[in-house]
Amino acid sequence: MRLLISKHNLGIWAANYVAKKINDFKPSKEKPFVLGLPTGSTPLDMYNELIRLNKEGKVSFKHVVTFNMDEYVGLAEDHPESYHYYMHHNFFRHIDINKKNINILDGNAKDLDAECEKYEEKIAKVGGIHIQLGGVGEDGHLAFNEPGSSLASKTRSKDLNLSTIIANSRFFGGDIEKTPKLALTIGIDTVMQAKEVIVMAKGFNKAQAVCQAIEGAVSSMCPITALQYHKKALIICDEHAAYELKFKTIKYFENMQDEYSEMENACDYLV
Numbered sequence: 001m002r003l004l005i006s007k008h009n010l011g012i013w014a015a016n017y018v019a020k021k022i023n024d025f026k027p028s029k030e031k032p033f034v035l036g037l038p039t040g041s042t043p044l045d046m047y048n049e050l051i052r053l054n055k056e057g058k059v060s061f062k063h064v065v066t067f068n069m070d071e072y073v074g075l076a077e078d079h080p081e082s083y084h085y086y087m088h089h090n091f092f093r094h095i096d097i098n099k100k101n102i103n104i105l106d107g108n109a110k111d112l113d114a115e116c117e118k119y120e121e122k123i124a125k126v127g128g129i130h131i132q133l134g135g136v137g138e139d140g141h142l143a144f145n146e147p148g149s150s151l152a153s154k155t156r157s158k159d160l161n162l163s164t165i166i167a168n169s170r171f172f173g174g175d176i177e178k179t180p181k182l183a184l185t186i187g188i189d190t191v192m193q194a195k196e197v198i199v200m201a202k203g204f205n206k207a208q209a210v211c212q213a214i215e216g217a218v219s220s221m222c223p224i225t226a227l228q229y230h231k232k233a234l235i236i237c238d239e240h241a242a243y244e245l246k247f248k249t250i251k252y253f254e255n256m257q258d259e260y261s262e263m264e265n266a267c268d269y270l271v
Helices: 010-025 044-055 083-090 112-125 162-172 188-192 204-215 223-229 247-254 259-269
Strands: 002-005 033-037 064-068 070-072 131-135 156-159 182-185 196-201 233-237
Touching: 002 247, 002 259, 010 033, 010 044, 010 131, 010 196, 010 233, 010 259, 064 112, 070 083, 112 156, 112 182, 188 223, 196 204, 196 223, 204 223, 204 233, 223 233
Parallel strands: 002 233, 033 064, 033 131, 131 196, 196 233
Antiparallel strands: 070 182, 156 182
16 A cells, blocks of 8 residues: 655646556557546545546546545435535546446445446446545545445445434435435455555545554554555645654555656646
8 A cells, every 4th residue: 555645736746647557558449548536525636637637738638537436315316415416516527537437335226236247247347447536535435435334345225323313314415315325335455456556635624534544554544544555546635634644654665666656746736
């Protein structure tokens, strides 16, 4: 696992890294680039920057296939809090992506298990995910893989923890009864099968999760720790999210020279 404590806007960093990877790959209809995408507040800057880069002709999504991490069960796709709505409102409708290349789990499918199996099959059919992007919850959850989730899990339906339901209720007028209690989510093993994983974390409230991910033992009670076993995983965070880390841990990663540090330096010149 790699840690990068960035002095730049995390979303702008991630967007320019993704754009570079897409351009270097030179995707085509026969050989698309595959992105795993998250929702939430943290990725919004990344989506805004990718939209800007697309409109300026610096990256194209014509031959990019996307897979979203999760979706609530029972919300209409046009519900303002559904992840279908989030993705189309904040990203897809602003770029040149082919609608057929957009994949989001159907939380209203008649057979949820079949929907999840089909999702895994789609990922495999396109050759797997090249870059899986994501955020991390305060308790270390990835997508809706909450504490206690199997590290061998695949895409599936997942009952949400009470703490998650309470936290999410702010998006539903503070009414727990109106807050979804079940979701579809890619699994931890699904994330681990991606060729590269990039997790963004910002703010003091993510500091404990980042510390556990980097310095803690691998445990299903903190799902993000599974990334310690991934061959190419990056946690990019701000100084606040790195607050709980040991000084020697921070200095160890600061001294690394690789494509991530090169991009960090390149960001000094990005407009």
